[in-house]
Amino acid sequence: MIKIGRYEIHRIEEVVVREHKSLFADWDEARVEPIKDWFVGDYYDTADDSFATSIHTWLVKGPDLTILIDTGSGNTKDRPLSPRFAGLDTPYLERLKAAGVAPEDVDYVLLTHLHIDHVGWNTVLSDGKWVPTFPNATYVMTRTDREAKDPLIGAKEKPAGAVLPFVDSVKPLLEQATVKLVEGDEQNFLPGIDFIKTPGHAVGQMAIRLRDEGEEALFIADVMHQPIQVYNPEWSSKFCEDGVLARETRKSILSYAAENGCLILPAHFGGTHCGYIEKTAEGYAYRPSDVMP
Numbered sequence: 001m002i003k004i005g006r007y008e009i010h011r012i013e014e015v016v017v018r019e020h021k022s023l024f025a026d027w028d029e030a031r032v033e034p035i036k037d038w039f040v041g042d043y044y045d046t047a048d049d050s051f052a053t054s055i056h057t058w059l060v061k062g063p064d065l066t067i068l069i070d071t072g073s074g075n076t077k078d079r080p081l082s083p084r085f086a087g088l089d090t091p092y093l094e095r096l097k098a099a100g101v102a103p104e105d106v107d108y109v110l111l112t113h114l115h116i117d118h119v120g121w122n123t124v125l126s127d128g129k130w131v132p133t134f135p136n137a138t139y140v141m142t143r144t145d146r147e148a149k150d151p152l153i154g155a156k157e158k159p160a161g162a163v164l165p166f167v168d169s170v171k172p173l174l175e176q177a178t179v180k181l182v183e184g185d186e187q188n189f190l191p192g193i194d195f196i197k198t199p200g201h202a203v204g205q206m207a208i209r210l211r212d213e214g215e216e217a218l219f220i221a222d223v224m225h226q227p228i229q230v231y232n233p234e235w236s237s238k239f240c241e242d243g244v245l246a247r248e249t250r251k252s253i254l255s256y257a258a259e260n261g262c263l264i265l266p267a268h269f270g271g272t273h274c275g276y277i278e279k280t281a282e283g284y285a286y287r288p289s290d291v292m293p
């Protein structure tokens with residue numbers, strides 16, 4: 001657990017998957033050398049050229065509010081196009097419980113974007129029907145992503161398998177839960193919590209900033225998938241919807257994080273899963289947090 005002011009931040013792990021280096025079309029093995037002391041092992045395995053990709057969500061417990069940032073991949077989902085997220089059976093809710101939170105305790109679910117590995121625990125299967133997992137929560141998502149992923153609006157051309165995460169994990173919320181659509185740049189949406197537009201990886205992606213008692217944390221979602229991107233901000237991943245825009249967003253978040261010294265909490269980093277950005281003569285460096293969230 002990490003504290004930011006009066007808020008507790010807990011990482012709730014779902015699964016850790018291996019991701020081949022082909023994640024980055026611009027991959028250059030030589031770029032590993034300068035950071036290999038800490039990068040190889042905790043983040044990257046040279047035996048099979050793969051990254052550790054953690055799928056986790058962030059639990060933020062404030063004095064009066066319990067907030068979940070993103071909801072992982074979910075259990076028992078039908079994912080014909082993404083076998084690694086298909087039919088999962090993880091003790092995610094038990095892990096949430098171990099952090100002191102039952103599903104009914106969650107006040108807000110803030111969804112940075114609506115990709116497969118960020119929306120899954122929005123719903124669980126009950127009597128053959130997908131129902132909201134967190135019955136008392138207000139679910140927050142950007143209007144842009146909500147429309148872009150809807151097979152009746154922006155995703156008409158997508159194959160049926162590709163829109164399943166929307167169909168089984170977002171649409172049931174629109175029908176059965178309290179949903180708030182946002183623009184993704186709201187200030188003080190909740191006390192101390194702002195949204196920052198971070199388009200590119202997903203067209204409607206937003207980062208979430210938490211500030212309390214002079215401390216600051218920035219949940220950057222998938223602005224970066226792996227810490228090697230701190231050193232190579234021009235590398236967008238094969239999962240980025242708009243790689244050029246993702247690159248611009250990455251550079252601006254790196255600059256902001258270095259200037260403000262805030263703790264950044266990405267959605268998929270391995271190691272200690274969060275850290276700090278430092279400006280260097282060549283660009284930026286990553287300093288992993290000493291403390292595990």
Ligand SMILES: [Zn+2]
Pocket residue numbers: 115117118222267268
């Ligand atoms: Zn992701």
